[in-house]
Amino acid sequence: MNAWSNIEASPKDSEIIEIDKLEKTLGDIPTRAKQVRELITRFEVCHFKYREHLQKINDSILNLKPVIDAGKIGANHVGKGEDAWRNDKTGRSLLGQQCLWALRNWLDYNSQLEALENYDKELARQISMWLGDKNPDKERLVRLLIARLTWDWKSYEEFQHGGKYKELNDQVCRMDICHFNFPENLNALLIGIGEMKPVKNFDGCSTFNDVIKEYLEEQFSTLCNYLKSKSSTGNDISLAKTELIKLWLITCLAKTIKEQVGLTTSLPKLII
Helix, strand or coil: CCCCCCCCCCCCCHHHHHHHHHHHHCCCCCHHHHHHHHHHHCCCCCECCHHHHHHHHHHHHHHCCCCCCHHHCCCCCHHHCCCHHHHCCCCHHHHHHHHHHHHHHHHCCCHHHHCCCCCCHHHHHHHHHHHCCCCHHHHHHHHHHHHHHCCCHHHHHHHCCCCCCHHHHHHHHCCCCCECCCCHHHHHHHHHHHHCCCCCCCCCCCCCCHHHHHHHHHHHHHHHHHHHHHCCCCCCCCCCHHHHHHHHHHHHHHHHHHHHHCCCCCCCCCCC
16 A cells, blocks of 8 residues: 555655655664554545544554554445444444445345345335436446445446446545445435436545534644654754654654645654
8 A cells, every 4th residue: 555545646746755755764664653654544534533533543653553453444344244334333334234235226126135134125215216217327337336335346447437427427436434424425426326417516535524624724733833843953953763753654644634635834844
């Protein structure tokens, strides 16, 4: 996984160049610190647990070891299988799974699905009504949506190619149950597929609202102030390697937040 894969930035971005240069000067970075860096790479502004995730990243940087295993992130997501929802305490994965059962039944009716204990017949009826009558374009988009929600990347690549309804297609590709505006944005998308019209003001992956932006602006400012306080002002200050690693991680986090919410303030220049 590319360390900067969760932001959109040019390879010539001067801040990323400086951050990567700092990383190289650190030499061998302990495995635990690398695992903390992976947590930063997995941070997404649109996730409904963005505050909780940010706090865990901050705690991990402070202790220079991850407080959560990055490999277990998303363990309760519907992409991990039809029983993944059983360990999810938010109810979000169960609702996502119920939507998937309904979508599959709209495509190919299966009475065994309706016999499942947690199958929601009313939800299935609503989804069927939104989608309306079948046609090849709708079916492709629904199959693409199922592949996106279940992280079936092979099928996802296959069903992206249809040649029509590009905007609606792109919206399907930006749908997930972990988005802060789920299930409302999924409902809007299903109505859009039913009408074969893109959703106006679609809240898909990578989007955020004013509350999220305000909170992350404050967090960004806090991180930058800390970086400024630790930057040498010309005195001969020698920082321990552990402190340098922390500064590197904090800078990576600040850059990630900056790009994800579109801030324009420059990162402090570390004179180390």
